[in-house]
Amino acid sequence: MILKTLDDLLAEGVSGRRVFVRADLNVPFDKSKPGVISDDGRARAVLPTLIALRDAGARVIVASHLGRPKGAPDPKFTLAPVATRLGELLGSSVVFASDTVGVDAQAKAGALADGEVLLLENLRFNAGETSKDDAERAAFADQLAAFADFYVDDAFGAVHRKHASVYDVPARLPHYAGGLVLKEVEVLRKVSETPEQPYVVVLGGSKVSDKLAVIQALLPKVDKLLVGGGMCFTFLKAQGHEVGKSLLEDEMVAVCADLLAQADGRIVLPVDVVAATEFSADATHDVVAASEIPADRLGLDIGPKSTELFASAIAGAKTVFWNGPMGVFELAPFAAGTRGVAQAITKIDGFSVVGGGDSAAAVRTLGLDESAFGHISTGGGASLEYLEGKTLPGVAALEK
Ligand SMILES: Nc1ncnc2c1ncn2[C@@H]1O[C@H](COP(=O)(O)OP(=O)(O)OP(=O)(O)O)[C@@H](O)[C@H]1O
Ligand SMILES: O=C(O)[C@H](O)COP(=O)(O)O
Secondary structure, eight states: OOOOBHHHHHHHOOTTOEEEEEOOOOOOBOTTSTTOBSOOHHHHHTHHHHHHHHHTTOEEEEEOOOSOOOSSOOGGGOSHHHHHHHHHHHTSOEEEOSSSSSHHHHHHHHTOOTTOEEEOSOGGGSHHHHOSOHHHHHHHHHHHHTTOSEEEEOOGGGTTSOOIIIIIGGGTSOEEEOHHHHHHHHHHHHHHHSOOSSEEEEEOSSOHHHHHHHHHHHTTTOSEEEEOGGGHHHHHHHTTOOOTTSOOOGGGHHHHHHHHHHHTTOEEOOSEEEEESSSSTTSOEEEEETTOOOTTOEEEEEOHHHHHHHHHHHHTOSEEEEESOSSOTTSGGGOHHHHHHHHHHHTOSSEEEEESHHHHHHHHHTTOOGGGSSEEESOSHHHHHHHHTOOOHHHHHHHO
16 A cells, blocks of 8 residues: 555644544444443544644644434534543643534634644535535535645544545545554454454444445355344344344345355354343343244344354454444443453454444443454444455545
């Protein structure tokens, strides 16, 4: 990979210059306490870049998405609490703009002093950020690029998105890869090119259709592919089981059936699940066989037998890649599967990678020892698409 790095930019000198940093500050929030960040790992991961630029006297303009608002302001997805947290982590105040490219952002960017940091409001409050229309994205990218002299991408979690701030802004400014992007790409390159066998992949989480392509791509390379979390129900349905009110992508059932047929036993599904009456910590819940989920229940975690089954598959692995929690770990009654699988991964005599904002958050919020994992990636979809062998638009843009 030939690209310029943050170190190159620092060597050129940034004092008094305006640097646009694309970060992935898409942090999870406490489901029961609005506005309270439940895991600030992604904010901490970008700190070295921000500190280096701040300390070198740059005027730093940080931009990120949060969640998936629909191209217009939505208070549920404001980055305001993240600006506060970022200021605490940096130990210096972070100015927050209440819009992304509007009057407030322009005034605050214009008033930045050397070594000051500004966080713009959620990029996805603007339709141009995620638009599939090149001209619409370009128009928004022009507005973003106008803020700065240089562009640094340290948003590894978003490099798989062909979005204005990831793909189009670097075409408009001298561009550099931040340390986080460089480190993530290096680790994932090793895992994807030369994984030591046996290689076990564990997939879960809720973004089902996002993750089916990676299963297809990884099947020829892995010894076992363990599927839990919200994803498993589409597979269980494909095996002919009823899944009650569990998360299900009906239109993907045929694809899952096809994957199971190709896998020749290497895709391992849960044999039991924790089935609840509703999506709530207080809901009545029981362990049921994966083939017998009652019509009025939804599966919110893998059951104890499945956890054991998955742990024993993980035990002999030399390489483990894990993306996506095994259940709704944020609610205590449904955290055991994720905890059990994570603990099994910490015990392997080999190299493990945890990919995904929520999976990384699970490691930390469940009190597991972060240092027992080989690498904790900030990218969920990004790390999966890298392993799939896809070109990542954000990385390609930096290479140009
Ligand atoms: N059985 C289930 N039903 C519904 N949701 C589930 C289930 N199991 C896990 N989840 C949810 O999946 C979410 C994480 O899914 P996601 O696919 O986003 O993971 P990730 O890849 O680690 O994160 P990201 O893509 O944000 O980096 C968690 O919030 C968890 O509560
Ligand atoms: O959570 C993630 O994986 C990244 O922040 C990207 O978010 P997205 O899947 O909403 O583009």
